[in-house]
Amino acid sequence: MRKRNGSDDSPEKSDFVSAPEMLLRPVVRLAKTWTRENLQFVGSTWNKMMPYSLKSIRHRKWRSGMLATSVAVTIVVFVLFTSFYNATETAFRGEVQEVPMVADVAAYFPSGWSAEEVHRFNFARDAAAFDVGYRAKIYSSFGYEFVIGLDEGAFEPRSYPDGQRGDAHVTEGIELISGRWPQDSSEVVLPGGEADYLPVQTGDEFGIQWIDGEHRLMKQEYEIVGFFAVEDPLLDQPITRLPEEGQDLGPFTLLQAPQEERHIRPGGNLALFRSGNPQAVARWIQERHPEVQAITPMRGQEMASGLFWQVFSGGRLVVLLVMVFSALGVLNVLLLNFLERRRDMGIFKAEGTLNNEVRIMLMQEGFLMAVFGVTAGVVISWILVTVLDAYTLTPYLLSPITLLIAAVAAISVFYLGALVPAGMAQRMTVNELLYRRNIV
Amino acid sequence: MSETDGNDVIMTAEKVSKIFLVGAGVRAVDDLSMQVREEEFLLVTGPSGCGKSTLLSLLGGLDRPTYGEVTLRQQKYSDLNENGLAQLRRTEIGFVFQFFNLLNDLTAKENVQLPMRLIGKELDFMQERSEMLLSQVGLQDRMDHYPFELSGGEQQRVAVARALANEPAVVLADEPTGNLDSRNSAEVMNMFTRLNRETGQTFVVVSHDETAIDYASRILHMRDGAIEKVEEG
Numbered sequence: 001m002r003k004r005n006g007s008d009d010s011p012e013k014s015d016f017v018s019a020p021e022m023l024l025r026p027v028v029r030l031a032k033t034w035t036r037e038n039l040q041f042v043g044s045t046w047n048k049m050m051p052y053s054l055k056s057i058r059h060r061k062w063r064s065g066m067l068a069t070s071v072a073v074t075i076v077v078f079v080l081f082t083s084f085y086n087a088t089e090t091a092f093r094g095e096v097q098e099v100p101m102v103a104d105v106a107a108y109f110p111s112g113w114s115a116e117e118v119h120r121f122n123f124a125r126d127a128a129a130f131d132v133g134y135r136a137k138i139y140s141s142f143g144y145e146f147v148i149g150l151d152e153g154a155f156e157p158r159s160y161p162d163g164q165r166g167d168a169h170v171t172e173g174i175e176l177i178s179g180r181w182p183q184d185s186s187e188v189v190l191p192g193g194e195a196d197y198l199p200v201q202t203g204d205e206f207g208i209q210w211i212d213g214e215h216r217l218m219k220q221e222y223e224i225v226g227f228f229a230v231e232d233p234l235l236d237q238p239i240t241r242l243p244e245e246g247q248d249l250g251p252f253t254l255l256q257a258p259q260e261e262r263h264i265r266p267g268g269n270l271a272l273f274r275s276g277n278p279q280a281v282a283r284w285i286q287e288r289h290p291e292v293q294a295i296t297p298m299r300g301q302e303m304a305s306g307l308f309w310q311v312f313s314g315g316r317l318v319v320l321l322v323m324v325f326s327a328l329g330v331l332n333v334l335l336l337n338f339l340e341r342r343r344d345m346g347i348f349k350a351e352g353t354l355n356n357e358v359r360i361m362l363m364q365e366g367f368l369m370a371v372f373g374v375t376a377g378v379v380i381s382w383i384l385v386t387v388l389d390a391y392t393l394t395p396y397l398l399s400p401i402t403l404l405i406a407a408v409a410a411i412s413v414f415y416l417g418a419l420v421p422a423g424m425a426q427r428m429t430v431n432e433l434l435y436r437r438n439i440v
Numbered sequence: 441m442s443e444t445d446g447n448d449v450i451m452t453a454e455k456v457s458k459i460f461l462v463g464a465g466v467r468a469v470d471d472l473s474m475q476v477r478e479e480e481f482l483l484v485t486g487p488s489g490c491g492k493s494t495l496l497s498l499l500g501g502l503d504r505p506t507y508g509e510v511t512l513r514q515q516k517y518s519d520l521n522e523n524g525l526a527q528l529r530r531t532e533i534g535f536v537f538q539f540f541n542l543l544n545d546l547t548a549k550e551n552v553q554l555p556m557r558l559i560g561k562e563l564d565f566m567q568e569r570s571e572m573l574l575s576q577v578g579l580q581d582r583m584d585h586y587p588f589e590l591s592g593g594e595q596q597r598v599a600v601a602r603a604l605a606n607e608p609a610v611v612l613a614d615e616p617t618g619n620l621d622s623r624n625s626a627e628v629m630n631m632f633t634r635l636n637r638e639t640g641q642t643f644v645v646v647s648h649d650e651t652a653i654d655y656a657s658r659i660l661h662m663r664d665g666a667i668e669k670v671e672e673g
Contacts, residue, residue: 055545352530430502
């Protein structure tokens with residue numbers, strides 16, 4: 001009769017292992033590890049095996065370096081994409097609602113203008129942004145066309161005098177930093193410094209006084225319902241006209257004609273109109289400009305959402321592919337390391353290293369390489385995002401959560417990747433490791 | 441058959457068989473019983489394929505017998521699980537292999553320190569003992585060299601120093617001269633006998649080299665997985 005010898009280390013093997021069981025095994029093993037006794041064992045083994053793990057990494061410095069680099073690059077790609085996505089989505093979703101406004105109506109310019117695709121996107125996005133009240137302005141051409149949306153500007157890194165930094169949406173001199181309107185006149189500088197400005201927003205009432213040859217804004221007479229631009233971004237031509245008193249402005253109400261044609265607010269003249277009847281506005285637009293489609297802000301937001309997801313789904317796919325290939329690379333290198341060192345594992349075991357110690361050593365090597373790669377990736381990402389955000393027009397919003405996710409994901413990939421060779425090393429006998437080749 | 445009896449027995453194999461499941465099954469060790477005495481230099485010899493190395497694997501706990509029992513200082517291997525066997529190997533058994541089996545990532549000194557590190561010895565102790573052992577095998581000037589910077593004979597001497605690191609009950613050497621030229625072979629065998637004589641270290645050496653017989657205090661001849669005869673050296 002064949003004598004069976006005890007082994008608490010090598011569970012009974014069956015020929016078939018179900019997929020759920022395969023997935024659950026590491027989880028169960030991990031749960032087991034989280035006992036006090038095992039933690040102590042892991043801790044002492046960690047210290048005991050550290051010199052060997054470090055030596056192994058150092059002696060394979062090129063391979064380890066390449067692996068860490070690939071992980072770092074993956075993290076950089078992930079963090080850059082996520083930061084860009086976050087910044088864009090933040091702007092798009094209007095998470096910073098500094099200018100609470102409610103749109104009565106949005107207008108959508110249908111077109112076959114291929115060159116206007118961008119305009120359409122911008123407008124739909126802007127309309128949606130307006131709907132949630134972020135960086136929104138009313139573009140009004142005083143009775144000719146009426147659209148709602150963001151002015152065209154650029155994101156530039158700026159800071160307020162109080163040190164608050166952020167992306168400034170710059171247009172014609174106004175700076176909206178991190179979604180905050182200027183708090184006092186010193187925060188707004190017009191080209192040429194021709195006027196001072198009060199912090200105003202929709203719903204404010206104000207008047208204009210001529211003091212020492214300059215316009216000064218005072219909150220008293222007029223109600224601000226929005227802002228309009230010198231140039232309509234959609235029509236790409238100057239359309240600002242000052243209405244005359246008594247002029248038929250359709251459904252708009254002229255409270256008082258401006259004193260002169262000039263910017264009295266950076267980014268556009270103050271609009272002195274209010275529509276009390278959005279349906280009438282829509283009708284008015286349709287009658288005079290049938291090519292312009294009046295839509296609800298909600299519809300505009302839907303359209304913008306569709307475009308937004310289209311744009312980013314491609315990027316997501318690319319990032320996902322990069323991460324998958326990186327994970328496969330990690331697994332490949334860790335497996336290669338093990339196959340190259342299977343004799344070493346046999347020696348370790350022959351000298352009395354416990355199966356779990358061998359497993360922990362291999363996991364430790366994977367973890368250490370992950371730490372090198374993750375550290376490099378996080379630092380490089382942070383520097384890149386900061387520099388790009390500060391010195392380019394593209395906004396980036398780096399959140400600690402993003403870095404944390406990247407770090408945890410990378411370490412998890414290493415952990416999972418190291419499970420395969422560590423499991424093999426743990427299961428195999430000394431003789432299998434030292435002398436037999438058919439181990440995979 | 442039992443080839444010797446005595447009170448100074450340190451290791452025994454009792455009716456041990458090892459069958460490898462290849463084809464119809466290969467009986468590498470066949471119902472073999474033997475004993476290893478303390479402080480002896482036992483040579484296991486025989487033609488290639490007679491089961492010498494398999495026997496050594498069983499004695500060293502690197503493999504388990506299909507039948508039978510191996511004990512070391514009254515500790516039955518069958519009572520030990522894999523971890524228990526590993527613990528036994530790290531404290532009670534030293535191995536010397538034909539192909540040296542040094543860790544290429546480690547220096548000679550670090551290789552010798554490995555068994556000590558596994559049982560948690562202090563760094564100072566490990567430094568001191570590894571230097572002492574390497575000096576003992578004549579490698580005081582090569583301590584910080586990596587295995588690939590050493591000759592075959594030097595590597596084997598490092599392996600011997602490593603095997604002695606934890607003052608094991610027995611050193612098992614599997615064809616220790618099989619990969620060495622005659623001069624280095626003689627040096628290694630002389631070193632074994634010197635260490636055996638000076639420190640009382642028990643050696644079990646497997647070799648098919650006829651010249652090894654001159655060094656042993658007892659010789660165990662194997663054939664077809666069984667003991668053919670036993671000679672006193």
